[in-house]
Amino acid sequence: xxxxxxxxxxxxxxxxxxxxxxxxxxxxxxxxxxxxxxxxxxxxxxxxxxxxxxxxxxxxxxxxxxxxxxxxxxxxxxxxxxxxxxxxxxxxxxxxxxxxxxxxxxxxxxxxxxxxxxxxxxxxxxxxxxxxxxxxxxxxxxxxxxxxxxxxxxxxxxxxxxxxxxxxxxxxxxxxxxxxxxxxxxxxxxxxxxxxxxxxxxxxxxxxxxxxxxxxxxxxxxxxxxxxxxxxxxxxxxxxxxxxxxxxxxxxxxxxxxxxxxxxxxxxxxxxxxxxxxxxxxxxxxxxxxxxxxxxxxxxxxxxxxxxxxxxxxxxxxxxxxxxxxxxxxxxxxxxxxxxxxxxxxxxx
Numbered sequence: 001x002x003x004x005x006x007x008x009x010x011x012x013x014x015x016x017x018x019x020x021x022x023x024x025x026x027x028x029x030x031x032x033x034x035x036x037x038x039x040x041x042x043x044x045x046x047x048x049x050x051x052x053x054x055x056x057x058x059x060x061x062x063x064x065x066x067x068x069x070x071x072x073x074x075x076x077x078x079x080x081x082x083x084x085x086x087x088x089x090x091x092x093x094x095x096x097x098x099x100x101x102x103x104x105x106x107x108x109x110x111x112x113x114x115x116x117x118x119x120x121x122x123x124x125x126x127x128x129x130x131x132x133x134x135x136x137x138x139x140x141x142x143x144x145x146x147x148x149x150x151x152x153x154x155x156x157x158x159x160x161x162x163x164x165x166x167x168x169x170x171x172x173x174x175x176x177x178x179x180x181x182x183x184x185x186x187x188x189x190x191x192x193x194x195x196x197x198x199x200x201x202x203x204x205x206x207x208x209x210x211x212x213x214x215x216x217x218x219x220x221x222x223x224x225x226x227x228x229x230x231x232x233x234x235x236x237x238x239x240x241x242x243x244x245x246x247x248x249x250x251x252x253x254x255x256x257x258x259x260x261x262x263x264x265x266x267x268x269x270x271x272x273x274x275x276x277x278x279x280x281x282x283x284x285x286x287x288x289x290x291x292x293x294x295x296x297x298x299x300x301x302x303x304x305x306x307x308x309x310x311x312x313x314x315x316x317x318x319x320x321x322x323x324x325x326x327x328x329x330x331x332x333x334x335x336x337x338x339x340x341x342x343x344x345x346x347x348x349x
Contacts, residue, residue: 003065007130013192027339028068031323036323067340075121077116135192135235143212146170193233195235198240220249257281263320268305
């Protein structure tokens with residue numbers, strides 16, 4: 001089943017800029033797992049990589065076949081991590097490359113002028129149908145990269161034992177991010193810039209708010225400034241309880257839209273009520289609810305969020321986190337179908 005809807009990124013921009021009501025309900029996701037894409041397309045996408053023939057064709061068709069106006073896309077920094085980590089949980093010590101100054105100075109840092117493999121954006125740009133754009137950025141943000149390079153425990157010890165080293169690592173990683181975003185912002189096929197960087201868990205942020213203000217938020221502000229200099233919005237995806245720093249993100253970093261919401265932390269409807277005049281919330285349908293609900297429950301839940309969040313047009317339908325391996329594809333299609341029906345579009349099912 002395909003959702004036959006002509007992409008029109010300009011309509012999504014209305015929601016991101018809060019400049020008017022889109023002519024249709026936009027959809028947005030931060031990412032889809034390879035397993036979800038494989039289940040949806042019937043292509044063994046979970047056994048492919050960037051350079052596998054057909055990888056990017058499948059990826060673009062996946063998003064366009066679900067009625068999106070954009071292709072969300074991030075490419076990692078050219079910073080090697082410990083390859084022996086395999087499938088170990090993200091952020092574990094297995095990924096760490098150094099924990100002290102000697103290791104930091106030995107690490108093979110990439111040239112700041114070439115921080116990521118930009119060619120993949122050109123590949124995707126050539127595949128986009130008329131009206132579609134890329135929402136592009138760097139895979140993992142400054143906090144996530146530092147916590148991978150040093151390990152979560154290594155970073156924690158270094159914050160106490162050698163805070164100057166931690167500042168240097170954040171500064172160097174931040175310069176790589178800024179270089180990448182400044183170059184991506186010039187790409188004509190990229191309609192908005194984005195950054196994923198999970199800063200917290202259910203009750204708090206991993207780093208304290210003062211530490212975030214010192215080492216992370218200046219990077220976000222620089223990325224948003226680079227996007228705005230090219231008249232493009234900047235989207236932040238970040239999991240966790242960020243209640244203590246939302247004002248920083250909105251007023252200091254100047255991000256235009258926020259993605260990632262969990263009902264147990266702050267439902268997207270509550271975020272919309274508090275901050276929705278100053279920043280656009282994206283998605284917000286709780287992943288657990290999508291996975292566990294019956295069709296009737298899921299349609300009612302989707303309908304409620306569409307009616308509350310899209311009343312002014314400044315929102316996009318999607319999950320609160322991402323499309324996961326364990327999410328039933330049919331449940332997600334019900335979400336999109338109900339969104340179309342509620343807003344007067346042609347249902348997909």
